Amino acid sequence: MDSVHSAADVLDLAVPNDNRTHDAGANGETEEGAHSVIVETGTQQHNKPCLKEETLGVDDWQALKDLKEFIPNIESKSVDEIQKMIKYDLDRFKEFRRQGLSLRSGRFNGQENERLRSNVYDFLSLTGIQSGSQLFHPQRFKEEEANIKKLKRHHRFHERIGEGIPRSWHQVYIRGRKMFDGSNYKGRFTKEELHSLKKLQTLHGNKWAKISALTGRSESSLEKRFAQMSANKGAWTEEELKRLLEAVRKHLVGQAEPGSGPATVRKDQLYNNIPWTDVCQVVETRHWSQCRIKWFAVLKHKMACGQPVFSGGTQSLQGKVDLIKALNAMQIEDAADIDWEEIAYTIGDVTPRYIQTHYYRLKVANVPMWQSMSFCEIIDFLNSRVLPNFEERLQVLINSGKMVSRNDPQELFLLSEIFDNEDSDYYSEVQNS
Structure with missing residues (x-):
């Protein structure tokens, strides 16, 4: 089955490396909780000691050098994170390299999910732990908690569940916590639950693991529901948008290319590794996810000089043709394996998120019963049934002289191009993007 079922799902796939700072969990053991997400990016996170402030052992410094071959920005992580990756990942990474496998990021594909399930069931059989829920959420089982943690340490839990992935x-580990969390699927929140959620969040702050233990709801569902309750849902005001742009601009200034000329940033830096939790604190009135979505809406206008690829007309038709061809050329069997960065480069001055959104709209508008089709079946239908019609219409436009040529993709952007022209007309233009 093609795993993308809603526009919201599509929008959430584009930035897997958001800087989301979670609480440390009820038991305070970061290895037992997916609360401090480690990602292979340069994203800065809160309350993390800089590598220069603490000293690694001699052996760890050599291991750090080896790890840097796989994660170039490893030195931006905390000492604790580096030591855990040396302990649990370095040998695995070397073995994957010997097998000719590249490290993956983003959504797990079907094969990875199945391998993770198999690894978990093997570990349960080995240890006698009763369920995946006990394995990934031992704090919910107070009587067995100490024994579960002991078995996990003795049998090298973190290495075993990652075998072959x-x-x-x-x-x-984060993926396993979500897959084996039965409290993720409890339906709508009742009025009583919403009232309780507001009280508990006031009492405990954003300690979602603790609130999860008290409510029986998963941490992710609680965080999302509270964000929906508390965030401003109306149209963005001019002041909110100004605060958003200023927060993002401040981050990008620090990422600018070295040199004495005008400040420039690479295209990918405009949408990757932005510390959204920091940004939303500056905006004050919006959740981090709302800030991210609004920034991408602003960015699509800025990168395309106010005329996005899929804004209609001949350029939109050419974009659809290019998108279908690019997806078909990848010859992959799972939507999770799509390299959206590569497709965004092929299309032109757009973000990966923008392309994902329009792939979703393309299949919904043109593929009957797409919900019951696999990714391969959807692409085959688009390529064999939809693409010829698009190409025929495009050729008519070319023959009539109405086709407008596209500029070559831009790799570097001046910050002045992105953040100039912040007048009232501009804010009105993007207010409801």
Whole structure:
């Protein structure tokens, strides 16, 4: 089955490396909770000691050098994170390299999910632990908690569940916590639950693990529901948008290319590794996810000089043709394996998120019963049934002289191009983007 079922799902796939700072969990043991997400990016996170402030052992410095071959920005992580990756990941990464496998990021594909399930069931059989829920959420089982943790340490839990999955141990662990959390699927919140959620969040702050233990709801569902309750849901005001742009601008200034000329940033820096929790604190009135969505809406206008690829007309038709061809050329069997960065480069001055959104709209508008089709079946239908019609219409436009040529993709952007022209007309233009 094609796993993308809603526009919201599509929008959430584009930035897997958001800087989301979670609480440390009820038991305070970061190895037992997926609360401090380790990602293979340069994203800065809160309350993390800089590598220069603490000293690694001699052996760890050599291991750090080896780890840097796989994660170039490893030195931006905390000492604690580095030591865990040396312990749990370095040997695995070397073995994957010997097998010719590249490290993956982003969504897990079907094969990875099945391997993770198999690894978990093997570990349960080995240890006698009763369920995946006990394995990933031992704090919910107070009487067995100490024994579960002892068995996990003795049988090298983090290494075993990651066998055959070319990702960091923490990415695998986070995925396992979501897959084996039955409290993720409890339906709508009742009025009583919403009232309780507001009281508990006031009492405990954003300690979602603790609130989860008290409510029986998963941490992710509680965080999302509270964000929906508390965030401003109306149209963005001019002041909110100004605060958003200023927060993002401040981050990008620090990422600018070295040199004495005008400040420039690479295209990918405009949408990757932005510390959204910091940004939303500056905006004050919006959740981090709302800030991210609004920034991408602003960015699509800025990168395309106010005329996005899929804004209609001949350029939109050419974009659809290019998108279908690019997806078909990848010859992959799972939507999770799509390299959206590569497709965004092929299309032109757009973000990966923008392309994902329009792939979703393309299949919904043109593929009957797409919900019951696999990813391969959807692409085959688009390529064999939809693409010829698009190409025929495009050729008519070309023959009539109405086709407008596209500029070559831009790799570097001046910050002045992105943040100039912040007048009232501009804010009105993007207010409801």
